[in-house]
Amino acid sequence: MVRERYLGNLEKLKQNVITMGHLSMQMIDDAQVTLDKVDKELADKIIQADERVDNYEYEIEKCSADLLALQQPMAKDLRLIITSYKIAIDLERMSDMAVDIAKIVKNMDDDVVFTYSDLDNIFILCREMVANTIKAYEDGNVELARKTAESDDIVDQKFYKGWDSLVRMMISSSAIIPNATDLMFVLRYLERIADHTCNICESIIYMQTGERIDLN
Secondary structure, X not given: OHHHHHHHHHHHHHHHHHHHHHHHHHHHHHHHHHHHHOOHHHHHHHHHHHHXXXXXXXXXXXXXXXXXXXXXXXXXXXXXXXXXXXXXXXXXXXXXHHHHHHHHHXXXXXXXXXXXXXXXXXXXXXXXXXXXXXXXXXXXXXXXXXXXXXXXXXXXXXXXXXXXXXXXXXXXXXXXXXXXXXXXXXXXXXXXXXXXXXXXXXXXXXHHHOOOOOOO
């Protein structure tokens, strides 16, 4: 009975992380839409969703603490618990980036809105990284975690290219400086989302193998 309860709590912990991951991913998807359409109502929904993410982080922290204090897990189970909480922290920070993008949209000047053509591609790439990271955690797939982290280099390249393009645009037209500056922040937030997915990939590899590596 005690063993069954222990295994049930481990599964609950894992499912909470997976659900939190999907919620974070949805917030990133919505951030792309709200930016493309300057949809301020959707921006409000993203901001409101942050509380749900925070609640999941709290539940994961509590479940992890209970398992560590009451069950004294060993080996792989111990790594699962530790890394699940660490992953929840990264997911919460990724969600904060989506909220930051939503806040930018809410403050945008509707009369001077323009887009940077490659921004949607960066959103899509980050979204794929998050989706693959959640799957790698769910399946314990080390190879998928390693492969997913490789996409961070592409995001970095697109970040620097986008930054340079926006600077040149601002030099050409001072009228777009406020919104171009906003998009520079969006680029930074997406770059940070990719970094957090790399952190999660590192945690997955440690969870499965006990190996600590640096993928950033």
